[in-house]
Amino acid sequence: MNKKEIEVQGLKIILVKKRVRNIITKIKDGEVVVSAPYYVSQAEVINVIEGQQDWIKKALNKAKNKNTNAFLRYESGEKISFEGKEYTLYIVYNNKIKINKFAVDRSSLIIKIETPNVEDKEKIKTAIDKGFKKELKRRIDEFLPECEEITGQKVNFYTLRKMTTSWGLCHIKERDVVFSTQLARKNDEQLRYVIIHELTHLIEANHSSRFKEYMTKFMPDWRRIKRELNS
């Protein structure tokens, strides 16, 4: 296998030559990874990528929307999406603390990380992930009772997990729900939609027409909210 970085029409592409039959384009951790057989020339690969440009850009945006943290360099001034709004990240040096401190200023749309080591991006990332998780938990605890009332369904407990392919999961038998930590970046309406969606699975396991009828009853505008959540 050999791997190199190329640029096609302003897009950064990681080109991997390996034993595959066809040229395969994938979005992985927010990056475009193209696998191609050894015998295919770079010009040929570029030609294929150019033909996929629109698709790649769309897929990249979608990935970015699902997992912005993959794109962050953890520097002051960077934009970070949180609770449905665009926040600015501030990394502030503070040698008086041992553990990085996370703070949200909702009126000025600022997320501040105080840290004794501004170079330690890994710890800054951890502080943000932890802070996001705590704020998400607070919002779920706030919305869950009203969503349970609306659906008439109660869960035994819920957990938060890092998931990028779905917003939530419902274990029907155990009556527990798993929410994606990525929901920290989504607005209240979208979070409520995911909660109601998972609770509705306690009535109807599949996304059947019956499921959709319940959704409409519980949340008349759910189709629009779902579209916005995934756009």
Ligand SMILES: [Zn+2]
């Ligand atoms: Zn579902």
